[in-house]
Amino acid sequence: MDGPALRQLLDDVRTGVVSPDDAASRLRRLPYADLGFAKVDHHRVVRQGIAEAVYGPGKTAEQCASIVAELVDGPEGSGGPVLLTRATDDQAEAALVRTPGGVRTGWTVVWNAVPQRTGRIIVITAGTGDLPVAEECSTTLEAYGFRPELLVDCGVAGVHRLLDVAGVLAEADAVVVVAGMEGALASVVGGITPAPVVAIPTSTGYGSSFEGITALLAMLSSCAAGITVVGIDNGFGAACAIARLLP
Amino acid sequence: MDGPALRQLLDDVRTGVVSPDDAASRLRRLPYADLGFAKVDHHRVVRQGIAEAVYGPGKTAEQCASIVAELVDGPEGSGGPVLLTRATDDQAEAALVRTPGGVRTGWTVVWNAVPQRTGRIIVITAGTGDLPVAEECSTTLEAYGFRPELLVDCGVAGVHRLLDVAGVLAEADAVVVVAGMEGALASVVGGITPAPVVAIPTSTGYGSSFEGITALLAMLSSCAAGITVVGIDNGFGAACAIARLLP
Amino acid sequence: MDGPALRQLLDDVRTGVVSPDDAASRLRRLPYADLGFAKVDHHRVVRQGIAEAVYGPGKTAEQCASIVAELVDGPEGSGGPVLLTRATDDQAEAALVRTPGGVRTGWTVVWNAVPQRTGRIIVITAGTGDLPVAEECSTTLEAYGFRPELLVDCGVAGVHRLLDVAGVLAEADAVVVVAGMEGALASVVGGITPAPVVAIPTSTGYGSSFEGITALLAMLSSCAAGITVVGIDNGFGAACAIARLLP
Amino acid sequence: MDGPALRQLLDDVRTGVVSPDDAASRLRRLPYADLGFAKVDHHRVVRQGIAEAVYGPGKTAEQCASIVAELVDGPEGSGGPVLLTRATDDQAEAALVRTPGGVRTGWTVVWNAVPQRTGRIIVITAGTGDLPVAEECSTTLEAYGFRPELLVDCGVAGVHRLLDVAGVLAEADAVVVVAGMEGALASVVGGITPAPVVAIPTSTGYGSSFEGITALLAMLSSCAAGITVVGIDNGFGAACAIARLLP
Amino acid sequence: MDGPALRQLLDDVRTGVVSPDDAASRLRRLPYADLGFAKVDHHRVVRQGIAEAVYGPGKTAEQCASIVAELVDGPEGSGGPVLLTRATDDQAEAALVRTPGGVRTGWTVVWNAVPQRTGRIIVITAGTGDLPVAEECSTTLEAYGFRPELLVDCGVAGVHRLLDVAGVLAEADAVVVVAGMEGALASVVGGITPAPVVAIPTSTGYGSSFEGITALLAMLSSCAAGITVVGIDNGFGAACAIARLLP
Amino acid sequence: MDGPALRQLLDDVRTGVVSPDDAASRLRRLPYADLGFAKVDHHRVVRQGIAEAVYGPGKTAEQCASIVAELVDGPEGSGGPVLLTRATDDQAEAALVRTPGGVRTGWTVVWNAVPQRTGRIIVITAGTGDLPVAEECSTTLEAYGFRPELLVDCGVAGVHRLLDVAGVLAEADAVVVVAGMEGALASVVGGITPAPVVAIPTSTGYGSSFEGITALLAMLSSCAAGITVVGIDNGFGAACAIARLLP
Amino acid sequence: MDGPALRQLLDDVRTGVVSPDDAASRLRRLPYADLGFAKVDHHRVVRQGIAEAVYGPGKTAEQCASIVAELVDGPEGSGGPVLLTRATDDQAEAALVRTPGGVRTGWTVVWNAVPQRTGRIIVITAGTGDLPVAEECSTTLEAYGFRPELLVDCGVAGVHRLLDVAGVLAEADAVVVVAGMEGALASVVGGITPAPVVAIPTSTGYGSSFEGITALLAMLSSCAAGITVVGIDNGFGAACAIARLLP
Amino acid sequence: MDGPALRQLLDDVRTGVVSPDDAASRLRRLPYADLGFAKVDHHRVVRQGIAEAVYGPGKTAEQCASIVAELVDGPEGSGGPVLLTRATDDQAEAALVRTPGGVRTGWTVVWNAVPQRTGRIIVITAGTGDLPVAEECSTTLEAYGFRPELLVDCGVAGVHRLLDVAGVLAEADAVVVVAGMEGALASVVGGITPAPVVAIPTSTGYGSSFEGITALLAMLSSCAAGITVVGIDNGFGAACAIARLLP
Secondary structure, three states, rough: OOOOOHHHHHHHHHHHOHHHHHHHHHHHOOEEEEOOOOOOOOOHHHHHOOOOOEEEEOHHHHHHHHHHHHHHHHOOOOOOOEEEEEOHHHHHHHHHOOOOEEEEOOOOOOOOOOOOOOOOOOEEOOOOHHHHHHHHHHHHHOOOOOOEEEOOOOOHHHHHHHHHHHHHHHHOOEEEEEEEEOOOOOHHHHHHHOOEEEEOOOOEEEEHHHHHHHHHHHHHHHOOEEEEEEOOOOHHHHHHHHHOOOO | OHHHHHHHHHHHOOOOOOOOOHHHHHHHHHEEEEEEOOOEEEOOHEEEEOOOOEEOOOOOOOHHHHHHHHHHHOOOOOOOOOOOEEEOOOOOHHHHHHOOOEEOOOEEEOOOOOOOOOOOOEEEEEOHHHHHHHHHHHHHHHOOOOOOEEEEEOHHHHHHHOOOOHHHHHHEEEEEEOOOOOHHHHHHHHHOOEEEEEEEEEEOHHHHHHHHHHHHHHOOOOOOOOOOOOOOOOOHHHHHHHHHHOO | OHHHHHHHHHHHHOOOOOHHHHHHHHHHHHEEOOOOOOHHHHHHHHHHHOOEEEEOOOHHHHHHHHHHHHHOOOOOOOOOEEEEEOOOOOHHHHHHHHHHOOOEEEEEEEEEEOOOOOOOOEEEEEHHHHHHHHHHHHHHHHHEEEEEEEEEOOHHHHHHHHHOHHHHHOOOOEEEEEEEOOHHHHHHHHHOOOEEEEEEEEEOOOOHHHHHHHHHHHHHHHOOEEEEEEOOOOHHHHHHHHHHOOO | OOOOOHHHHHHHHHHHOOOOOHHHHHOOOOOOEEEEEEEEEEOOOHHHOOEEEEOOOOHHHHHHHHHHHHHOOOOOOOOOOOEEEEOOOOHHHHHHHHHOOOEOOOEEEEEEEOOOOOOEEEEOOOOOHHHHHHHHHHHHHHHHOOOOOEEEOOHHHHHHHHHHOOHHOOOOOOEEEEEEEOHHHHHHHHHHOOOOOOEOOOOOOOOOHHHHHHHHHHOOOOOOOOOEEEOOOOOOHHHHHHHHHHH | OOHHHHHHHHHHHHHOOOOOOHHHHHHOOOOEEEEOOOOOOOOOHHHOOOOOOEEOOOOHHHHHEEEEEEEEHHOOOOOHHHHOHHHHHHHHHHHHHHHOOOEEEEEEEOOOOOOOOOOOEEEOOOHHHHHHHHEEEEEHHHHHOOOOEEEEOOOOOOOHHOOHHHHHHHOEEEEEEEEOOOOOOHHHHHHHHOOOOEEEEOOOOOHHHHHHHHHHHHOOOOOOOEEEEEEOHHHHHHHHHHHHHHH | OOHHHHHHHHHHHHHOOOOHHHHHHHHHHEEEEEOOOOOOOHHHHHOOOOOOOEEEEOOOHHHHHHHHHHHOOOOOOOOOEEEEEEEHHHHHHHHHHHHHHHOOEEEEEOOOOOOOOOOEEEEEEEOOOHHHHHHHHHHHHHOOOOOEEEEOOOOOHHHHHHHHHHHHHHHOOOOEEOOOOOOOOHHHHHHHOOEEEEEEEOOOOHHHHHHHHHHHHHHHHHOOOEEEEEOOOOOHHHHHHHHEEEE | OOHHHHHHHHHHHHHOOHHHHHHHHHHHHOOEEOOOOOOEEHHHHHHHOOOEEEEOOOOOOHHHHHHHHHHHHHOOOOOOOOOEEHHHHHHHHHHHOOOOEEEOOEEEEEOOOOOOOOOOOEEEOOOOOOOOOOOOHHHHHHHOOOOOOOEEOOOOHHHHHHHOOOHHHHHHOOEEEEEEEOHHHHHHHHHHEEEEEEEEOOOOOOOOHHHHHHHHHHHOOOOOEEEOOOOOOOOOHHHHHHHHOOO | OOHHHHHHHHHHHOOOOOOOOHHHHHHHHOEEEOOOEEEOOHHHHHOOOOOOOEOOOOHHHHHHHHHHHHHHOOOOOOOOOOOOOOOHHHHHHHHHHHHHOOOOOOOEEEEEOOOOOOOOEEEEEEOOOOOOOHHHHHHHHOOOOOOEEOOOOOOOOHHHHHHHHHHHHHHEEEEEEOOOOOHHHHHHHHHHHOOEEEEEEEOOOOOOHHHHHHHOOOOOOOOOEEEEEEOOHHHHHHHHHHHOOOO
């Protein structure tokens, strides 16, 4: 309702096409559906360029199914991909039964994935334990139409494994680094590539990893300039950040 | 030395243009100058697409001046902008005397700024106290050729001030959010714009702000998907992140 | 026994109506019942204006039932609503069997709710995951005679959803903000309404939310002046704070 | 511009009194003055019921003076009290020279204090070291027209000193508890009075007080139900909270 | 072997009663039994005046039983009470089967309790949830021969409940305060009694209690001088501290 | 006013010796002097058995002098030693000029020290850097009439230095352990002596000592049972704890 | 490929034995096997002198078995011991079925242990609860060919138990100290022996041990110079550190 | 006095060469000199193999001078190098005037450096800001007779600078890694060299480096096995660790 639409509405008021009361009402009406326990946002993809995601934890399977159904099949539609994230088996099944057509990968279900987009995106992980978070990131990127390449197990303690992929990294359009423990992979990758680097600290590791805090702090303090960071284990968020920056 | 250059070198060895010893030496020679107390990296701009920055704190004025001189006027040149950051008056003066032509803004000095680039970048701050960090970010962006717009004092407690600039934010190519205290501005901006959003938590605030930790945690936990974060007060890093993502 | 009652007691001593020994005894007698494992406080509602609540965790079902019975049906009665909070099924059932007439909502059971009071109270939540805490708050408010309105899923990433309810917020007598993750909702609401705002940080969220610490710190650092905060997930406490401030 | 004003504007558009362009412009025009380094908010007192405060730290004396002048003497006026908080001598003097009529108490300067309001407010401190924060709170309350009573040095280690004022506390309309170290005063006061209690943790104390964190945590965990808390040393915020809740 | 015993041993060497080799051996021999997985210390009660306790967690039932048996029935005997603490049912049963005569209370089993000692010790708790820790403390005190009095549910929010027992506290020989949440009880008790006060923070509480850290910090920062503190939930340690200070 | 005095007062009311109004007034009158900025507590030594201490930081020299004068020379007198702690030169001089007769040691000034008491107290420090805190403790103990012995520089890395004093420790009536860095001295001393051990963590050390937090945590987790702990650098508090436990 | 091998390869290019394309390929080929979900590093033992370990948690039993098989029986072999650490029963069995010959001790399985090496290594623990971590360390040391001696239950509270083994410690080639709670054992051992001391903080203990953080901080702050520390519970890491330093 | 010496002493008692009283005295006499404010340890070099160091902070210049004098020129001598660390100008001068012959480098002064030892030790730093800590480490190593090589400014963001020195690292006898910010250098170095690696986290860096905590945690969580860590900025400690492990 910004810019031209607002101007048009006011013109319509002036010419009598729309009554002032209707205009006031429309100025206040907002593009979401109220399900009682949740407000479903149909225009997020327009406003933010990112898909609406339903975060599973803390919701019943029925609530998940209802919100997904509203987003995918509601009167306005979401105009973009719809994701159910961190879903349990029950939540995923309930949503897929009510709204068929979704594709499940790990703990993520995607409906209405966007057609393929260009852009070479690398998702690189330090260890095998970082795979579930990397998978959440990849699946979300695929919902946006990307075809990310996954490079696994490239921890800096075997720096030659990393150098082997240096060429690939240098030519990427964007790189997502997924690492737990001391998170040093982000710094080394950041020094190799001129591409945007989004770092995801993971809760992988034990003892002094402190559930991802060590990797988080290390990535924020990286000596490689221009690296940005998302929250611990937030594969979805990193993918959304990539979707914001690529055309 | 990756790809074609390596192939060429090996061809030269085969044809005798380059002796094996020279090739081995060149394979090991790396493009930096060793000043004794620092290794100056001439090819970072090529490798990472970002400028070489000299971080002032902990260095003598003389050391700052020497490193800057090597980067700007050394035999290989840096091939890009050179920054002296967090510089004291003494450091800035020593560097400017030895290497004239730099431009100082606040605690940052820039040599060899890149010619103007396109791309609409907004740097938005929550309060007046965030200005020094925003200025470091803007100055660094200008070194890369951008002409960032600065929107000040848009804290969410006066949300109408923020809505006033919603149109500008929605059309930006990238947005840097600079906020201390509770850092909520990042979430609200992230919900308004589809552009990439890089958030800088600042140490502005008192009491329960804990020198920026509160804003940092809040930005990492943002309910607006796809926001990325850099370290506390790291205006330079956020600018480098923008430089990585814009063409 | 402060003021007039003390004066009367001493007059009664002077006139011989009460013997000094009895007076000394009464000056020491305190209005609670000692159940052995708990001291039941019959006068809290008089002294503090708030109901006595039995906190379930760490107590046996039998202990819960005994304390509730003493408060509701004991010789002095509590003179106000009685709550059993964070009750398990076993605890709630044991108490309801022994003291019928209570009403259970979620993990809270209420006996002797106060007759309806005026006062427009809004309980607003950032996400669906904040509902259980909001419900604890609402149920406690209802025990005090209020009829709170619940506004769900108003997170700041979709700030238009929030603006839609701005009028309601501006006219409220008190607002309770329930939010996890980065807790930014409290700041935005605080900037919209002149009413008292009590913020409850919730342990909703993951990764960098740190079980509610992020929201807690953010709310304490809010740039919207005059917001007050209760402990993490403390819906009961926020309701009591509202009961203290409304007539 | 909510409710009747919006309706009027749209009527004016319909009747041609206001052109659509002007209406669009007015719908976007917001009641603040942009000084370049700050946006001065003239309507906060209307919107939030609280005064606009200029937080001194991080601003030059000249900036403080300019913002105060705009708020007190600007074309729209603030419609309420104006405060300069945590002001240095230089800041306070610069602002008072440019905008006479302010009254300075400690590190706070007040212009346009509201005429006296009813409401008995007690500000109670645990120790002498809490006085500066209590004074910031009292001065802010006075700007809102209250006449707070200050009770000093009532720490719980001498609980008889506290009981001496129990009657006063029980009859107050609101109580602000200011305490550092272990912050226990808030719990004891909360058990004595039925009035709203706002607790301010202070950075008073040493060693294990951890600059107010201990008192903050203790107040948030208080066993006295219905206490609310503001940030460490935030006397201004507590006063604003009181102003929100009293008529 | 300090003082007279050492002198005697050396005299015995001089007179030939003990050979130098035997003396060297005895100087090195130490009064414990090595069970392979544990070294059982028979002389702790002599050296430290406190019982040997076997801490259950992390040991098998068989290991617990073996260590207890060595301490109670071993060739040297322990010369004092023997405790098995934090015992599971399995551990307690295995130890009682192998070494009958122990008495179990909650998660503690005691063998060879000392005959009754004088000394009036009060164990006072803030809430019902603190009872298990208070019970560990009482049971340990009983092993040392004390007859502690338990005062339950005396939280400071109902300060009159506490004043009711002020006389008892003032005359005690030692007081143990057991409190979670904000731990304020320690400060108030410390201000009432001249006796030694040992405070035990408990992990009771929720949200901002942070598993006892809040109470711990508050007790360490107490405004009542001369209070000492033991670790979180350490009822055993507090009892040992009392045993050290009473004759 | 507890027990006999209360009984007497009520008898006096009954016989007309005291009027009810006077009695009510006396029941409310409490034994402190109100200086406006502080309430001076004359009966603390009676009530708690410990001296009243004036904590210097945050008070003006004049305030320190006034409070000390009231305590030492006021109409009721303090009935015990008076201390000014953490005093600056200005504070100490102002107090000594107004109330001669005090003795200054380091940052502590003592008036009215108690005549010599029996009881062998050892104050043992790990390093030279712990001396100022040990001195605060010793000076306070001397105010209570003790003659503590100071053992310096007995860190556990040279465990033979500690064993050299094992005999002294074993025979002490109480031991205060003062240690920073890793605080291990408390555990070793606690294993050597059966006496009460009060541990003071100090902020001595650097890097990973974290201003005393490391020593504090280590002492609270000590494997030597029955050690109690006071706050970081709290030499005064440890001395008060000793005064509580010795006759 | 460093030094002579690189020289040889380039000679081969010059003489035509190897084509430039092949050389470029070989320069990029790295000695690991890519299993898809993991890159198996065959040359770590050469490069770092330490075995390749497969960390169990977060991997399926099948993944563990595949990686172990590749390392033990792959075309290049690992050239050294192979460990599966923190293995569940399922993981250990799957790996042993597929690659027989491994030896399991606790949660560690070892294949291809190195023949016996000289070097006297002591692994000393503070309590029985530290045994599992000590066992992980011992088993790893045995994989490297050492025969470590285990000294258990030598906590500093019974310092005489420790002195009993002082001679053994003084003559060791390296000492590993395994301790939870306050971790003081590291300091005392460090003061007794001139050998390298590697300290492992364990998560043993309760309450104020904070899952090993207390011991970790204490060991890092040790007053015994020259102690080094590994992460919490990292018995494997400590053993690798020993393997690096002994010939 | 362990082993043969003890046997000899007891023989001497038996034969009358030494009286029992003298023997008892000698058994208790320990090889340190008591200066009143410090116990000077003459045998540490024998017992621990490391030099005695005087830590400057918190000591007067006079105390530093006295302790150094006792160690260098005392009746027993220290038998090894003596260091004064973190010395101010005043402390260094006072000690050098009283005990000439020391050599000062930065904040460290060394007397009686050991003659040259073999062993190739690399001290490698991530940035210029790490130099002071690296220098403390190098100077201490030189006191032990080593000739460490210093490699500066090898941060992982320019990983090619690091690879350039990979050969040197691979052949070292020991490597000390000195790094602040995210501390990733330790992991990369640990993956390159089979030598012992001791990592020193430094407080270099800003914002999210948190005074060295980030680097400390990262080093403790390193994915390169067998790295050990000392406390923040503890260059002295790392050097002592090296001295323990090299012959």
